[in-house]
Amino acid sequence: MGKIAFLFPGQGSQYIGMAKDLFENSGDAKLLIESAEEIMGIKISDVMFNGTEEALKQTDITQPAIFIHSMVLSYLLKSIKPDMSAGHSLGEYSALVQAGAIQYHDAVSLVRLRGSAMLTAGIEQPGTMAAILGMEKAKLYEICADVAKEFIVQCANFNSPGQIVISGSVEGVKKAMEIAKSNGAKLVKELVVSGAFHSPLMFSAIEKLETKLEHIAIEDAKIPVYTNVTAKPVTSKDEIKSNLSKQLSAAVQWEDTIKNMIEDGATEFYEIGPGKVLQGLVKRINPNVNIFGIDKYSDLEKYL
Numbered sequence: 001m002g003k004i005a006f007l008f009p010g011q012g013s014q015y016i017g018m019a020k021d022l023f024e025n026s027g028d029a030k031l032l033i034e035s036a037e038e039i040m041g042i043k044i045s046d047v048m049f050n051g052t053e054e055a056l057k058q059t060d061i062t063q064p065a066i067f068i069h070s071m072v073l074s075y076l077l078k079s080i081k082p083d084m085s086a087g088h089s090l091g092e093y094s095a096l097v098q099a100g101a102i103q104y105h106d107a108v109s110l111v112r113l114r115g116s117a118m119l120t121a122g123i124e125q126p127g128t129m130a131a132i133l134g135m136e137k138a139k140l141y142e143i144c145a146d147v148a149k150e151f152i153v154q155c156a157n158f159n160s161p162g163q164i165v166i167s168g169s170v171e172g173v174k175k176a177m178e179i180a181k182s183n184g185a186k187l188v189k190e191l192v193v194s195g196a197f198h199s200p201l202m203f204s205a206i207e208k209l210e211t212k213l214e215h216i217a218i219e220d221a222k223i224p225v226y227t228n229v230t231a232k233p234v235t236s237k238d239e240i241k242s243n244l245s246k247q248l249s250a251a252v253q254w255e256d257t258i259k260n261m262i263e264d265g266a267t268e269f270y271e272i273g274p275g276k277v278l279q280g281l282v283k284r285i286n287p288n289v290n291i292f293g294i295d296k297y298s299d300l301e302k303y304l
Contacts, residue, residue, distance in 0.1 A: 220235050
């Protein structure tokens with residue numbers, strides 16, 4: 001029997017109108033969204049349902065919005081039980097709640113703090129990110145290591161074969177982009193982000209997150225959660241905690257995460273949350289596995 005894996009999206013998957021149909025069609029969804037708003041002290045549903053793109057893409061709003069959307073779906077989806085899970089960057093928090101390692105209400109305040117701390121870190125230490133397509137991992141590592149002698153830059157996301165994101169100071173990223181282009185990268189594109197996520201420039205956010213994690217109850221996960229930092233399964237609460245603080249400055253090993261899940265028996269993947277980003281990445285990593293997306297209430301109805 002093949003195993004079932006749940007995947008949870010991260011930043012960049014948000015859209016206006018997200019979770020609105022869930023809120024309107026389910027009393028449980030309404031309660032979960034309203035309780036998150038109470039914890040955060042902001043009416044985030046206004047931005048999610050009817051806000052502007054500009055307001056929704058502020059990191060301190062984007063992160064809780066995507067997290068809440070994913071969690072509502074995961075809560076309502078009682079008919080499918082995953083054997084393992086993973087989340088892309090922010091999505092790791094959704095995976096950990098789904099796996100019983102962190103309580104929903106604790107995770108809401110954690111994710112809200114993570115978003116605002118990352119936003120502040122991006123203002124204090126301005127940086128940027130860029131997608132590099134069609135270049136070997138080893139070659140890009142080499143380019144970044146070379147530029148890093150002078151400026152801050154490193155590989156931040158290994159998303160799928162030939163799709164890597166780099167992150168660091170504006171000078172560092174721009175220089176690495178130029179060198180990558182002249183070394184045959186198919187496409188080099190700066191991303192619209194509010195900071196150099198998954199780089200050492202997130203240092204001030206890590207301190208705030210670690211302080212917050214001290215006051216949060218973390219349990220052992222009931223199913224293996226494959227973490228961004230190592231791409232390997234963890235269930236121990238101590239490992240979970242240390243990975244969450246490392247995650248902000250370490251690269252997201254997404255390609256290896258999916259490969260490891262497949263190696264450990266996953267044949268069916270479900271992306272739980274807004275958008276289709278992870279479905280696209282999984283297809284590029286391994287076109288032979290089944291991948292489904294659950295985003296809207298109509299997607300959920302098939303499984304209720």
